[in-house]
Amino acid sequence: MAAYAFATVGNILALTGDVDMFQTEQTFSGGVFHHSIPNGRAGADIIVTPVELLARTQGDGSKLFSLKLSECQLELGGASGRMVFCRNTDSSLTIFCEERGFPAALSSASFGALDDRFRELRSLQRSQNSRQWFWVSISLLLIAVVCAGLYFGTLAAAQVAVRSLPISVDEKIGQMASVSMAPGIPLAEQHSATVLVRDIVEHLRPYSAIPDMDFRVVVIQDEQVNAFALPGGRIYVYTGLIRHAENAEQVAGVLAHEMAHATLRHGLQKVSQSLGIVVAMQFMVGDVGGLIAFGSQVAQESVLTSYSRAAETEADLEGARMLHTAGIDPAAMGEFFEIMKHEHEELPAILSWISTHPQHDDRISEIRRFRDSLPAAQYRPLQLSLDDAKRDIGQQ
Ligand SMILES: [Zn+2]
Structure with a gap:
């Protein structure tokens, strides 16, 4: 060791010679903790010899530190857990290194003396x-x-x-949907078909679950056999449906079913079932506008597809109840299904109402069963005729 030209002061060696003479030893890159270094810490080249660890700090004012292997108290740490810390007995000097071969070099230099501690x-x-x-x-x-x-x-x-939510929200949803849907060219309010449909709705209104609902009627000039209600009570009837009906009671059957969708609030029900987390959170912090815009989309989709089977049955039965209490034979509703069923084969493309209301056989028998369960009543024909409406539609 005499060849190493260092003056030793405790564990610190003042570098006076050429440290390149350690090139044959194993050298690693690491660092040193010692109070004599500015900030207490510096990067260093670490040389492992059979007797000691030598650490030469990098940069200006390079210092060399020595720590005897026999004094080395090992610790593992760092972010990866692979950093090896070697402290002297009074912990005043720590040499550390994270390089992969460093533990093996320590093990071999100490002839296995540090292996137990490494394992532990x-x-x-x-x-x-x-x-x-x-x-x-x-x-x-x-x-x-x-x-x-x-x-x-x-x-x-x-x-x-x-x-x-109050019914006013259904009305806002229906209003917004009606603007963006633009379902077709409406007939004039004085047109005999519009008057007929409005008269039937007004006849049924007192018997609906929400008599003061804002029921509004629009008849669309279109050969589709179609009718639908938007949330809040806007009811759309296509002239094709009037043309295929045999009497006003059958039209009343379809209208009672559509009015029931509105009063049972099936639109709002579907909105609540379709809620995504974003709209739900916005709504829960008081943003009803977002809900109405979302509801308007759902209402438009519902018109194109249909409500659930349960909702359709509910609307059938509520419609049949309305017809019964209004003095109209609920069988008229089933009759319209029968007409549609028989014509369905020939006119599938234009029979939208029936194609969005599937399984009509089941529905016809369900309406019959419900009608039979009702108390006996004296049904009266509606004092309304389809003739004028059918004639005027033809002249369009
Ligand atoms: Zn329906």
Whole structure:
């Protein structure tokens, strides 16, 4: 060791010679902690010799530190857990290195004296890691449970809140949908077909579940056999439907069914079932405008597709109840289904109302069963004729 031209002061060596003479030793890149270094820490080249670790700090004012292997107290750490710290007995000097071959170099230089400590530290690290992973997994699971709770909780709360909104919201949804749909060319309000449909709706109104609903009638000049109601009570009837009906009672059957969709608020029900988390959250913080815009889209889609089977049956039965209390034989509703059923084969493309209301056989028998369960009543024919309306439609 005499060839090393260093003056030793405790563990610190003042560099006076050429340290290149250590080139044959194993050199690593690492660092040093010592109070004599500005900021207490510096990067260093580390040389592992069979006796000691030498660390030469980088940059100006390079210093050389020495730490005897026999004094080395090992620790593992750093972000990766692979950083090897070697401290002297009073912890005043620490040399550290993260390079992959460093532990093996220490092991071989110390002739295995440090191996037990390395094993002990690694096993400690493994158990800490598995404990950490356990808690990370538990935390992630808890976060997932809380997020799922918030997600489904918000949706469920919004669904309940949407269903308890006032009827004015249905009307706004229907109004917005009617503007963006533009379903076709409406007949004039004085047209005999419009008057007929309006008279039937007014006849049924007192017997509906919400008699003061803003029922508005629009008759569209179109050969489709179609009718639909928007939320809030706007009812659209296509001239094709009037043309295919045999009497005013059958038209009343279709209208009672559509009015029932509005009074049973099936549109709002579908809006609440279709809610996404974004609209639900906006709604829960008071943004009803977003809900109305979303509801308008849902209402338009519902016109093109249909409501659920349960909603359709509910509208049939509520419609049949309305007809019965209005003194109209609910069988008229079933009769219209029968006409559609027989003509369906020949005119599938234009029979929209029936094609969006599937399984009409089941519905006819369900309406019959319901009619039979009602108390006996004296049904009266409507004092309304389809003749004028049919004639005037033809002249369009
Ligand atoms: Zn329907």
